[in-house]
């Protein structure tokens with residue numbers, strides 16, 4: 252018997268996120284435009300940094316673990332403004 | 348200067364913060380414990396084993412009430428190559444009875460429980476509150492925090508920063524020299540559901556007994572390690588990955604976990620288990636190399652916020668270091684407020700306690716261990732070499748006679764491209780660190 256392979260979206264949906272209307276992480280795509288290393292794309296465990304076909308990058312803060320990996324691996328000043336979400340919002344772990 | 352609202356503000360209701368609050372509140376101080384999550388533990392994840400003996404004095408007979416999953420009575424260390432596995436497996440019945448050794452537990456349960464003790468001691472626990480900055484007097488001393496609540500400033504005689512690995516408070520105060528990606532590992536984990544009887548059978552345990560498996564050689568090109576722990580009716584399987592190495596290659600974290608789960612030695616253990624929760628968190632991995640200044644006028648730093656987590660390969664202990672450092676911070680604050688001196692000198696009892704106890708003693712002893720365990724040789728060359736030695740030791744190759752161990756060792760060392768000099772040096776470093 253082999254186990255069913257789940258999609259990344261299903262994987263993320265196993266965690267609870269109380270999304271605040273205001274983004275707690277803001278990515279300046281102008282800075283990212285000429286970043287060739289793109290550390291965030293591989294390292295973000297929630298896969299929130301998605302390269303676009305025109306060489307850009309889109310970021311969505313909603314299903315974020317608030318781990319801090321992205322701002323630590325990114326070497327470009329000003330690319331990521333990072334803070335915690337408003338109290339009571341963001342990820343809520345249950346069996347971790 | 349405005350008067351303080353309370354004696355002590357503790358930021359972060361993780362194990363460090365709750366233990367600090369328990370000690371300070373029990374001494375009669377007016378304590379507020381601030382937590383950004385909707386309940387203590389809601390933001391926290393880890394591999395899965397707590398070593399709670401440090402609570403013996405703080406919460407006598409803690410084992411009668413602590414929310415644990417299983418008592419760890421079996422501890423294994425596994426070396427993997429793509430097709431081989433070498434396991435050292437230890438079990439002890441003594442670890443299944445009071446005062447126990449380690450236990451698997453969920454952090455949302457564990458942290459919630461500990462924060463309950465802080466509340467019972469008289470601390471005021473305020474959840475849903477994110478601290479966004481420090482309030483300092485003209486001389487630079489910390490005199491309170493800003494929160495994201497309306498009228499959110501809160502002043503205190505002392506602030507204890509227990510705000511975890513990213514500690515924006517310690518960084519804002521300038522206690523860290525800099526943030527370096529190579530000092531951190533990313534942990535990702537899957538909590539999987541499986542019936543209790545199936546877990547008991549697969550892992551050869553009974554009742555509330557459980558297993559802790561640390562794994563080396565399962566993270567491909569990325570230096571790191573893996574783990575597999577048993578909950579009551581769940582498994583925790585995951586990896587920790589060195590950040591710069593992770594970011595410099597092509598495999599995503601969840602793919603590395605998937606690779607581990609497909610390994611022939613792991614797959615039969617996790618087969619059929621359903622994903623219940625996927626999670627991630629950082630670990631301050633570099634111990635003494637990265638530790639910040641622990642105190643400044645008006646503020647102390649404890650737990651992961653002070654990089655006190657011990658991450659030395661087969662040891663991954665942070666919760667006990669957090670609980671202990673929180674306790675010692677609490678004690679030092681009580682002392683300082685009795686003497687009415689919250690200057691660096693007044694708070695010096697904290698550093699002294701850290702130095703005199705396992706907290707910094709273990710870090711000093713295992714100083715070289717994280718670097719050794721995450722080194723390229725230990726990560727990429729030794730597992731294969733050791734597994735091949737074992738395979739040839741146990742292989743019956745008749746009509747060939749059995750080769751001698753020395754010959755096998757030498758041949759496999761050469762085959763792996765390991766220089767004798769490096770092997771001896773690593774062995775000596777390992778012996779000095781762990782011995």
Ligand SMILES: Cc1cc2nc3c(=O)[nH]c(=O)nc-3n(C[C@H](O)[C@H](O)[C@H](O)COP(=O)(O)OP(=O)(O)OC[C@H]3O[C@@H](n4cnc5c(N)ncnc54)[C@H](O)[C@@H]3O)c2cc1C
Nearest residue numbers: 359361362363383393394396478511534650651665666669
């Ligand atoms: C993958 C992984 C596996 C691990 N495995 C183990 C293990 O098996 N055993 C073990 O003992 N340790 C393990 N650890 C280490 C352990 O989790 C940590 O060392 C421990 O959690 C540190 O406790 P703490 O109280 O210092 O910090 P945390 O547990 O991180 O608590 C910090 C608290 O502060 C709150 N907070 C942060 N910032 C703010 C703010 N600005 N305002 C308000 N609140 C704030 C957070 O919400 C959180 O509740 C592991 C860690 C990881 C990531």
Ligand code: SF4
Nearest residue numbers: 283286290291325330
């Ligand atoms: S966030 Fe940083 S690492 Fe990611 S693309 Fe932008 S500049 Fe590069």
Ligand code: SF4
Nearest residue numbers: 295315316318319321
């Ligand atoms: S904090 Fe972690 S989960 Fe959130 S975007 Fe950054 S790397 Fe991804």
